[in-house]
Amino acid sequence: MYKKNNTLLLYSIIYFAFLYIPVMLLPIFSFNDAIHxxxxxxxxxxxxxxxxxxxxxxxxxxxxxxxVGLVASVFSTFIALLAAKAFTRYKVRFHQLSYGAILLPFVIPEIIIAVALIVIWTGMGFQLGLVPVTISHILFCTPFCLLILISRMEGFDKNLEEAAMDLGENAWGTFWRVTFPLVLPAVIASLLLSFVISFDEFILAFFLSSSDQTLPMYMWGQMRFPKKLPHVLALGAVIIVVTSLLVIISYWLRNLGNPSGKKSKIGGI
Amino acid sequence: MINTWRKLFSKHESIRAYTLLSPALILVILAMASPLLLMVLTSFHTQVSMMEIDSTLTLDRYADFFSRPVYSTLLFRSIKISFLVTLVTLLTTYPLAYYIAFYVKKNKMLWIVLMTLPFWTSYLLRVFSWRVILGHKGVINSALMFSGAIDEPLSFLIYSQTAVVLTLAHAWAAFAILPLYVSLDKIDKSLLEASYDLGCSKFQTFWRVTFPLSLPGVIGAILIIFIPTVGDYVTPQLVGGTDGRMLSNMIQSLFGRANNFPLGAASAVLMLLSVSFVALVVTYITKKVSLRMS
Amino acid sequence: MDDKNFIKINNLSKNFDDVVAVDNVNINIGKGEFFSLLGPSGCGKTTLLRILAGFEYPSEGSVSIDGSDVTDIPANLRPTNMVFQNYAIFPHINVKRNIEFGLRKEKISAEEVNQRVSEALKMVKLEGYENRFSNQLSGGQRQRVALARALVKRPKVLLLDEPLGALDKKLREEMQIELRNLQRSVGITFVFVTHDQEEAMTMSDRVAVMNQGKILQVSPPRELYDFPVNLFVGDFIGDINLLNSEISNIDGKNVKVLINGIGEYTIQAHTIINQNDTIVTGIRPKSINISSNDNKKSDIQVKGKITNTSFYGNLTYVYVSIEGVDKALMLSTAESLQGLSINSDCYLNINLKDIRVIKKNDP
Known part of the structure; x- marks a missing residue:
């Protein structure tokens, strides 16, 4: 029934080009011997x-x-790991409400979170800087980590943990001998992806950091000056290559040794 | 004491669950909920001078917002642009998701990874690349002039609402492809066979079976694209010009150079209210539609 | 404590929110007994097993094993081990490390660990599979690993949650025999949960029939089949013909009943029947004798017409409609049905001792 559809295939290829050509232009021009x-x-x-x-x-x-990226990725992965365990293993009262609240930063326009954090942070008399940036990045990365970890935790059988308890392990031993080895690929994937998100994040950093620049802010600053443009391109090319590699590794990790045997959906994200 | 705690802990699932959830909930309460509440409160204050804010509660900032046409124009423009972005993204990505879900047999994962990979690379750089593509001395203009198709650079390419919509539709594509693909891929293929068996054509099958069943993915994509893009700042700033300016750019200047925190907060509150309203309406309508379809 | 009360379950109840999963259960299980919990899905048997394992805590009541109260003891500190329905073999470690998983907490030498693991492997006939992983094993082999992993701990009680459910019919029958033999040779008390009445009947010393959280009857298999205490048990265990009946008179154990379409007879009841009980009478298919003429001698003889037959190899099931009885009676016979075919008239012979008076309401 669904053997071939050349029209759709052609469309897909064109769309694919639309998706990739703009991104590819930066690396191409980064080797071009001209300012413009x-x-x-x-x-x-x-x-x-x-x-x-x-x-x-x-x-x-x-x-x-x-x-900022290291701190944000470690904290958000840790927080999300605990939450993922709670959501997948226990009956949580107000499950939907808590889940929705934790995922909310994923959809709220970043500028609103940025502005709200400025208000509270300066209201408390603190200086803007990398600390509020890191906090906002933890908030922003946690939903991604949670989705990655939940899909892994759902993928493996709850009975495995009960079997470990039944064989005499306490909660701690069960976690280290069974749960952790099984979710480890997803934990690493979560660390990598949240690092990439934080590393590339611009709006929150732009509003909350004052004089301490992050890399996207540095690029933002350079983009206005045509003379500086080519070296932004070079930097951009490096960033694109490195982040793509990290993301590919994390995708690969998420499918690695998937205990359920079937390929995990990256549907969550 | 420790033993009673331990006993409570092992006996009551909800105590264990909330212990594990507490870091995440504390984070959400401290870093999101309370700042948002304070922001709402600030929107009822008055900026007296550079450093001073009068905290008498007043609705004046909202009156300010609606009395100066520029604010409401920007708000409506933001909503209009987001609406167009959502529409364009859905229309352009649906065939793609459909193709991957139903026609790609081998290496489905590879397709999905390739389709979502650009999303992970710096948002700023992706928007920036559109600026250099569409710019006066940009890639398109220079290529067209080099080939002799035009003599003067085309000036309508950049600094317009169209440029903003195009750029955002490119930037948010992955957020539409994934939910659409997931909902299409979930559809039991035997349902489609049943539809053909009952005499429906391919076209009828699509409208009567496939599309209604993919609605959850459509709603997901709408919400996940529409809400954040209303508040987009980078794209209008880089490719929007005056014509493509959005409310976020105004909010930024109110918290920056214009230094009017209360009015900025009021603008942010109104932005949040309008996206929540639109999100609710969209969910409501699609639920009604899907009920009627089934 | 004596051997008869090795496991004592007292007034045990478990509620999930508003749902009563286990309702005031009292059971004593003997040492070395093969005890089955049998019931339809959702009857609470798995919840009861999980309470025994320590995965769920009862809302009310207590559990003691070998004389000590374990009601509040968590799973990891109980002298019980479990074979899970899906076996729950750890996918990230091999068979040998799966089996020795639970031995780490017991302070024994590496040598003894190895010895116990190889004993366990031998017991379940999996020698040579030490280095395999879960995804390299068949369903039956996984089940053996799960058994070995639990038995190597030398538990006082082994809990089995429908362990044969995922196997195909032939393998399931083989494993039933093997499991029964294994239980006899190790002498450990088995508590076995199943929804398959044949499985429970063939393997167990005693069976508890559960429905809607309640224990309806605890008996050896034979007794369960011959003397069901109420309609649910009678209907759930094996095939039975149920006939609408009314009590006319009660004289101690002798109950005079009017069986619709058949007549009024005095039957000896095996449970206490009261005048205000609503009852049915039940006859097992094997207790009805069929013949083409009325020569045979029996307490009751009724004339009927064959409506259908189905052939099952060693047995043939015959459906006979009788005037005044709304549902055709089912009977089984090992003999060939000479002179009898669909639509032919026949005679059914039933003895009073094979008729059961069964209460409709719960005991």
Missing amino acids: MVFPLKGFTFKWYDQMIHSSRLHKALMNSIK
Whole structure:
């Protein structure tokens, strides 16, 4: 019945091109020996990469982004792991309500969360900076981690944990000997993806960080100056390649040794 | 004491559950709910001077918002643009999700991964690449001029609402493809066979079986795209120009250069209210429609 | 404590919100007994088993095993082990590490662990499978691993939650015999949950029939079949013809009943029947004798017409309609039905001792 549909296939390929060409342009022009991104291409060069490597402000922004990303990914994965266990293993009263509340930051416009955090943070008399940025990133990443971890936890049988209890393990032993090894790939995937999200996040950082720049803010600042553009392209190309690799690894991890045997849906996300 | 706690802990599922949930709930309460409440409260205050806010409760900020046409124009424009983005994204991604769900046999996962991969790469860079594609000295214009098709750069490409819609439809594609694919893939293929068996054509089968069954995915995609894009800041800033300016850009300046926190808060509250309202209406209508269809 | 009361379940109830899953259950299970909990799905048998295992805590009542009260003891500290319905073999470790999983908490030497594991493997006939993983095993093999993993702990009680449900018919029958033999040789008390009455009947020393959270009858299989205490048990265990009847008179155990369409007879009841009880009379298919003429001698003889027959190899089921009885009677016979075919007249011979007076209401 569904053997072939060339019209749809052609459409899919065109859409695919629409999806990828804009992203691919940045790496292509990052090797182009010209200030402006215009056709025809002029010639091959590494000088923008060289310029990028030697920018000290970029280094500082990079370090800030890594710091925020690491803290945010570890905290949000940990918080989501506990919550995923609660949602998949226990009958939670107000299940829908709690679940909805935790997932809400995923849909609320980021600018509203940013503005609300500015109001409370400055209202309490604190200085804006990387701390509120990190808090907002934890808030923003937790729903993603929760969806990844819940789909893994649902994928494996509740009886396995009961079997461990039945064989004499306490809650702690059961977690370390059974639950953790089985969810480990998803935990790593969750760490990687939340790191990528935090690393690429712009709005919250832009509103909440004041003078401490993260990498996306640094790029934002450079985009206005045509002369700086090529080295933003170089930086962008590197970021695209690295984050794509991390994401591919995390996809692969999520399907690795899936205990239910069937391929996990990335349907959650 | 410890023993009674332990006994309570092992006997009552809800105590165990809430112990595990508490970090997440505390995070949501402290980092989202209370800031939002404070923001709502602030929207009833008055900015007196640079550093001073009068905390007498007043509705003046909302009056300000509606008395100056620019604010309501921006709010309606934001909603209009988001609506168009949602529509365009759904219409363009549905055939794709349909193709992957029903026609792709091998390597379905690979298709899905490839379709969602660009989503994970920096949002800022994706929007930025549209700026360089559509710009006056951008990729399209330079390519067209180089090929001799035009002499002057096309100026309508960038800094328009169309540019904003196009860019956002590209940026949010993954959020439509996934829910649509999941709901289409879930459909039991024997239902479609039953429909053909009962004499429906392919077209009728689509409208009477496939589409109604994919509605959960459609609703999911609508909500997940419409709500966040109303508050988008980066895209209008980079490719919108004056014509494509949205409410977020105004909110940003109220919290920045204009330094009017209460009015900014009031704008944010109104944005939140209007997206919640639209979301409720959409869910309500689609539920009604799907009830009637079944 | 004596051997008869190795497991004592007293006034046990379990509510989930408004639903009563287990309703005031009292059972004593003997040491070394093969005890089955039998009932339709949703009757509360699995909940009862999970309370014994320590996965659920009762709302009311108590459980004691081997003389000590375990009501509040969590699963990991109980002298019970469980074979799960889907076996719950840990997928991330191999067969050997699955079996030794529970031995880590017991302070025994590595040598003894190895010895006990190989004993267990031998017992379930899985020698040579030590390094396999769950996904490399068949359903039957997984079940053996689950058994070995539980038995290696030398529990006082082994709990089995429909362990044969996932196997195909032939393998299931083999495993029934094997499980029964295994239980005899290790001498451990087995509590076995099933919805399959044949399975319960062939394997158990005693069977408890459950419905809607209540225990209806606890008896050896034979007694359960021959003397059901109420309509539910009679109907659930094996095939039975149920005939609408009314009590005319009661004299101790002798009950005079009017059986619709058949007549009035005095039958010895095996339970106490009161004048205001509503009853039916029940006759097992094997207790009805069929013949083409009225020569045979029996307490009751009725004339009927064959409406249908179905052939089951060693047995033939015959359906006979009788005037005044709304449902055709079913009977089974091992003999060939010479001279009898569909629509032919026949005679049914029934003895009074094979008729049961069964209460419609619960005991």
